[in-house]
Amino acid sequence: MKKNMIDPCQNHLLARLHADERERLFSELEQVDLKDGDILSEPNKISRYVYFPVASTVSLYYPMDHGISSEIALIGNEGMFSIVPVLGGETLPYMAMVETPGFAYRMEWKAFKRELDRSRNLREVILLYTQALFTQMAQLSICGRHHSLRQQLCLHLLLLHDRSSADRFVLTQQTIAHMLGVRRESVTKASVELRENGFIDYRRGYLTVLNRSGLEGQCCECYGVVREEFYRLLG
Secondary structure: OOOOOOOOOHHHHHHOOOOHHHHHHHHHHOEEEEOOOOOOOOOOOOEEEEEEEEEEEEEEEEEOOEEEEEEEEEEOOOOOOOOHHHHHHOOOEEEEEEEOOOEEEEHHHHHHHHHHOOOOHHHHHHHHHHHHHHHHHHHHHHHHHHHHHHHEEEEEEHHHHHHHHOOOOOHHHHHHHHOOOOHHHHHHHHHHHHOOOOEEEEEOOOEEEOHHHHHHHHHOHHHHHHHHHHHHHEE
């Protein structure tokens, strides 16, 4: 790997690997610049690569026939896309799209699968991450059914904040509406309320978290469930 490349250990899963595992894996990694809206995987199609975000986030969502979509999971520097190599199913019925642009590392699917078969520690780390990711997916489903749009927006922003290690994101209200499966006007109204209370700032396609504790106070219990499960399993 080139010396001027971003440290792969900024991805939390890669940081947990043993020295010998890092040496083998890192030799296979390629740093890529993910653009807003890039499609990393189509539904029911085999993806050539697995991705480890460093300074970007990827949304896993389900596009429905009538044009509405619903986010399944948000993935950033805490994890990877996709977990298919460890599960063995080859494909997922969901789409993976870059939500906030930035850097990531990618590795060919087959090379990663070989390393999974070789390394018990890597396999255990990815399985723990898979369990935590399932918790996030379940909680997002619960939140969408039982909590207000304002609470759902706060949950999304907190997860985004955790997974990008940044306070300022390139993020449009249309993108948020797309991920939450609601009208843009509804997201605009909820965003204005959060901005008027000093929790966020929003202008020209950039969203900035100003008061994280304030967002947590406005959010439902879903965020705490997801955060505690990730911490319990992965530290």
